[in-house]
Amino acid sequence: MNQKVKDFLRSFLINLPLIIGAIIMLAPLLWMLSTALKPNSFVASTSIIPKEITFENFIKAWEFPRVFNPDVTMGTFILNSLFVTIVITVFGIIIDSMAGYVLARKRFPGRNLFLYTALATMMVPFYVTLVPEYLIVVKFGWINTYIVQIVPFLASGMGIYLFRNHFMSIPIELEECAKIDGASDLRIYTSIMLPIAKPVVATMAIFKGMWSWNQYIWPLVINKIELKPIQLGLTMFKGLNVTQWGYLCAAMTIAILPLIILFISMQRHFIGDLTAGSVKG
Amino acid sequence: MVSSKKEWVGYYLFLAPAFIIFVVFIFGPMIYSFILSFFEYNMMTINEAKFVGFNNFKSLLANKQFLAACKNTLIYTLTTVPIMLVLGFLIASLINSKYVRYKSTYKICYYIPYVSSMVAVAQVFSLIFNASTNGTANQILTKLGLEPIGWLSTSKWAMVIVIILGIWKQLGYVIIIYIGGLLAVPGEVYESASLDPISPFTLARKITLPLIRPTTIFLLVTETINGFQVFTPVQILTDGGPGYSTTTLVTLLYDKGFKEYKMGIASAISLILFLVLLILSIIQNKIGDRE
Numbered sequence: 001m002n003q004k005v006k007d008f009l010r011s012f013l014i015n016l017p018l019i020i021g022a023i024i025m026l027a028p029l030l031w032m033l034s035t036a037l038k039p040n041s042f043v044a045s046t047s048i049i050p051k052e053i054t055f056e057n058f059i060k061a062w063e064f065p066r067v068f069n070p071d072v073t074m075g076t077f078i079l080n081s082l083f084v085t086i087v088i089t090v091f092g093i094i095i096d097s098m099a100g101y102v103l104a105r106k107r108f109p110g111r112n113l114f115l116y117t118a119l120a121t122m123m124v125p126f127y128v129t130l131v132p133e134y135l136i137v138v139k140f141g142w143i144n145t146y147i148v149q150i151v152p153f154l155a156s157g158m159g160i161y162l163f164r165n166h167f168m169s170i171p172i173e174l175e176e177c178a179k180i181d182g183a184s185d186l187r188i189y190t191s192i193m194l195p196i197a198k199p200v201v202a203t204m205a206i207f208k209g210m211w212s213w214n215q216y217i218w219p220l221v222i223n224k225i226e227l228k229p230i231q232l233g234l235t236m237f238k239g240l241n242v243t244q245w246g247y248l249c250a251a252m253t254i255a256i257l258p259l260i261i262l263f264i265s266m267q268r269h270f271i272g273d274l275t276a277g278s279v280k281g
Numbered sequence: 282m283v284s285s286k287k288e289w290v291g292y293y294l295f296l297a298p299a300f301i302i303f304v305v306f307i308f309g310p311m312i313y314s315f316i317l318s319f320f321e322y323n324m325m326t327i328n329e330a331k332f333v334g335f336n337n338f339k340s341l342l343a344n345k346q347f348l349a350a351c352k353n354t355l356i357y358t359l360t361t362v363p364i365m366l367v368l369g370f371l372i373a374s375l376i377n378s379k380y381v382r383y384k385s386t387y388k389i390c391y392y393i394p395y396v397s398s399m400v401a402v403a404q405v406f407s408l409i410f411n412a413s414t415n416g417t418a419n420q421i422l423t424k425l426g427l428e429p430i431g432w433l434s435t436s437k438w439a440m441v442i443v444i445i446l447g448i449w450k451q452l453g454y455v456i457i458i459y460i461g462g463l464l465a466v467p468g469e470v471y472e473s474a475s476l477d478p479i480s481p482f483t484l485a486r487k488i489t490l491p492l493i494r495p496t497t498i499f500l501l502v503t504e505t506i507n508g509f510q511v512f513t514p515v516q517i518l519t520d521g522g523p524g525y526s527t528t529t530l531v532t533l534l535y536d537k538g539f540k541e542y543k544m545g546i547a548s549a550i551s552l553i554l555f556l557v558l559l560i561l562s563i564i565q566n567k568i569g570d571r572e
Contacts, residue, residue, distance in 0.1 A: 007380070010380050011380035011381070011382075014375050014378050014380045014381060015380070015381060017375065018372065018375050018376065018381065018387055021372060021391070022387060022390035022391060024449075025390055025391050025393065025394055025449065025452070025453070026390055026393065028394075028402065028405050028406065028409060028449070029393065029394070029397065029402070029405070031405070031409065031417065032405045035408070095298045095299050095302075096299065098295045098296075098298070098299070099295060099296050099298075099299040099300070101295065102292045102295040102296055103296075106288075106292050108288075108289045108292050108293075109289070114296055114300065117300065117303060117308075118299070118303070121303050121307050121308075123558075123559065123562050124307055124308075124311060124555070125506070125510055125554070125555065125558050127510055127512070127531050127534060127551065127554065128311070128314065128551045128552075128554055128555040128558075129306070129307060129310035129311055129314060129551070130534070130535075130538065130547075130551065131310075131314060131317070131534070131538045131544050131547045131548050131551060132309070132310035132311075132313035132314045132317060132548065133306055133310045134538070134539070135313070135324075135544065136305070136306070136309065136310060136313070151302070151306075152302065152305075152306040154298070154299075154302055155298065155299035155300075155302040155303060157303075160299060185288075185291055185292075185295075186291075189295075210396065213398070214398045214399065214400075216398075216399065216400055216513050217512060217513070217535070220535075220539065221539070230398075231398055231400045231401075234398070234400045234401055234404065235400060235404075235517070237404065238404060238407075238517065242413065242415040245408055248404060248408065249405065249408070252401040252402075252404055252405055255398055255400075255401045256397045256398060256401050256402075259396050259397065259398070260393055260396060260397065263389075263392070263393070263396045264389060267385065267388070267389055267392075
């Protein structure tokens with residue numbers, strides 16, 4: 001056998017399992033899309049390529065929450081989630097980076113205590129504090145508000161830690177120059193440090209954004225349908241009968257597709273940052 | 282930099298938002314949860330919490346549902362984690378091979394389930410593995426001339442499907458982390474190894490695996506911690522059923538706390554969960570320090 005044939009065989013043998021694997025990974029989602037596009041009478045057919053394409057399911061799914069409240073559509077859930085996600089991401093990054101900046105640069109009593117507290121929060125899994133956290137927000141009278149979906153998640157130990165490490169790697173001379181020019185700490189933070197920390201901002205934006213959009217167990221405490229985020233809205237489609245599976249799949253597609261498009265268009269950041277953030281040693 | 286007391290006030294103001302949130306929503310609840318686990322407190326029927334000592338823990342240990350939850354959580358973790366790590370490593374090595382040209386296309390394909398929402402994909406799975414003859418899997422079985430299976434409504438299959446969903450959803454993340462680990466292995470190692478005629482398996486066992494040990498340990502511990510907290514797929518696919526066959530620690534915690542409003546028992550479960558996860562974190566740090 002000459003080298004070319006050998007190379008071809010090798011690449012075939014390596015690519016074949018990868019292609020089969022990729023098909024398995026995508027099959028459930030393709031099936032979802034195909035069911036969403038099929039007219040309802042064909043839902044039970046097993047062919048993955050719909051013989052007839054309709055967008056009726058998407059319209060029906062969009063309007064479906066009106067069954068529970070005439071003023072609510074899928075759009076309501078999406079806007080709720082967008083609002084919560086944007087607020088958590090923007091303010092969360094500001095709060096984390098402010099704390100990270102002070103912990104990286106300043107000396108003052110209690111600094112280490114603050115640092116270790118931030119690190120310790122990463123050791124407490126969310127589910128462990130679920131019950132008392134619920135009792136606390138009930139006491140605050142926050143149930144059925146946006147506040148309850150936002151405030152507890154505005155700060156993260158991981159964010160503070162990543163910002164602190166990044167700020168520590170920046171030469172201190174940069175700040176000293178600004179200080180000589182008369183800039184205040186707040187000024188230095190907003191016009192020098194934050195712009196320099198762009199890579200960490202991007203990482204945290206992806207983490208916080210993805211996490212907030214996919215939040216599920218905590219918003220379960222919200223009963224008011226007008227305030228529900230998208231993931232909770234999706235559960236309304238649970239248990240539909242076979243003739244309505246088209247709606248269910250259309251609704252799931254509406255919820256998943258924006259994230260997949262965002263991911264594919266930004267995949268370099270997504271994949272790069274995840275690896276950078278998590279592999280140590 | 283030497284700073285004055287006046288400046289300290291400014292620093293504390295920078296730290297305040299984050300630490301107020303930590304105290305009110307993490308450490309406060311932590312302590313509250315610890316205290317509550319020694320009380321009987323039903324939010325719906327009584328207003329006053331009653332101190333009951335270790336009774337919550339005792340009744341849990343005698344509770345069939347809790348024991349089933351422990352068993353199921355262990356089964357879920359002990360099956361998903363090893364399968365994910367082995368598959369993840371194999372696929373990452375294949376993608377990393379020089380014979381593969383469209384690396385990022387593969388990465389995207391395998392990663393898409395990870396970015397999709399669990400609530401949505403779990404509902405798609407519940408449609409595919411629907412117990413009725415209209416379920417996709419059963420349609421295919423019928424076409425092949427086989428008997429339809431009760432999938433999610435049988436205790437034998439329900440757990441298997443929860444596990445398949447767990448692996449399918451998380452595998453992309455494991456692959457990406459492994460690819461990152463493999464890229465960090467210096468190319469010279471492979472170049473010098475390729476001078477000797479050794480099989481790819483020996484190469485993996487003797488050279489690659491030892492070199493990416495930190496990645497493997499990182500994934501092993503974080504995925505185990507994740508596994509112990511499995512909730513959403515179970516709640517959507519089976520809601521713990523049939524019977525208690527798929528109940529896990531967190532679904533039980535949720536049911537006790539938010540369906541039965543037994544906050545004391547729920548806190549006791551969360552304390553047990555916390556201790557298990559704490560031990561796992563300590564093990565990770567110990568190994569991490571040694572590496």
